[in-house]
Amino acid sequence: MYHARVIVANNPEEAGKFAADVFEAEIAKKPACVIGLATGSTPLPLYRELIAREKAGKIDFTRVRSANLDEYKGLAPNHEQSYRKFMQDNLFDHISIRPENTIVPLGLAEDVDAMCDAYERMIEAWGGVDLQLLGIGHDGHIGFNEPDDHFPAKTHEVKLTEMTINANKRFFNSADEVPRAAITMGIGTIMAAKKIVMMVTGADKKEILKKTFWGKVDPQVPASILQFHPDVTLVCDKDAYPF
Ligand code: GLP
Numbered sequence: 001m002y003h004a005r006v007i008v009a010n011n012p013e014e015a016g017k018f019a020a021d022v023f024e025a026e027i028a029k030k031p032a033c034v035i036g037l038a039t040g041s042t043p044l045p046l047y048r049e050l051i052a053r054e055k056a057g058k059i060d061f062t063r064v065r066s067a068n069l070d071e072y073k074g075l076a077p078n079h080e081q082s083y084r085k086f087m088q089d090n091l092f093d094h095i096s097i098r099p100e101n102t103i104v105p106l107g108l109a110e111d112v113d114a115m116c117d118a119y120e121r122m123i124e125a126w127g128g129v130d131l132q133l134l135g136i137g138h139d140g141h142i143g144f145n146e147p148d149d150h151f152p153a154k155t156h157e158v159k160l161t162e163m164t165i166n167a168n169k170r171f172f173n174s175a176d177e178v179p180r181a182a183i184t185m186g187i188g189t190i191m192a193a194k195k196i197v198m199m200v201t202g203a204d205k206k207e208i209l210k211k212t213f214w215g216k217v218d219p220q221v222p223a224s225i226l227q228f229h230p231d232v233t234l235v236c237d238k239d240a241y242p243f
Pocket of ligand 1: 038039040041042043069070134135136137138141142143144164168
């Protein structure tokens with residue numbers, strides 16, 4: 001089964017431009033829209049493009065609200081590898097979005113369940129996510145929703161798999177420093193977004209991309225549930241496109 005609009009770019013930079021077109025259109029249509037944002041290397045060309053387009057007067061982030069997908073458990077917001085810091089460095093510090101209009105799960109929350117509930121309520125109070133950006137892990141994770149026997153609904157704590165720890169150790173001094181747990185929006189939170197853009201680039205993602213959209217819907221490939229979402233745009237590059 002398969003259910004998405006597919007854009008195949010020549011390279012990651014071009015993929016970033018195509019994804020930026022979707023964001024530019026959404027923000028033009030609804031200046032106070034709620035965007036869901038992702039970390040990882042894949043969205044970087046998109047973030048560079050969004051910064052350039054605001055500087056060029058094509059996008060205005062002053063009324064936009066944003067909610068990030070996930071955060072490592074135990075990392076302070078200013079930790080070099082925290083996802084809050086990643087967002088500040090790669091996007092927020094370079095655009096006009098208001099700090100109070102950006103939310104990222106708190107890695108240091110003492111009561112994780114209460115923080116997760118509050119995160120869900122904040123998104124609801126904003127009227128839900130209009131446009132959600134996603135990357136994908138090699139095991140098909142979205143946010144930090146790892147392969148499982150079910151699709152977790154709401155924002156929750158997860159234990160990271162060895163595969164994810166290994167993939168992400170490149171950002172830390174060693175694998176031992178990678179946090180073993182994270183807080184992530186649930187699959188239900190992600191599926192509730194009105195519109196989704198997934199970016200996938202690089203030959204190493206080809207196999208999982210094929211399973212995600214052209215395989216069966218299975219919680220062992222968390223991203224495969226996107227086949228049931230009515231408005232998904234897949235922006236991949238030639239290297240990741242499986243055909
Ligand atoms: C992390 C993030 C995901 C991201 C994935 C892939 O695990 N939690 O949101 O999609 O990495 O990252 P990259 O784009 O660097 O391959």
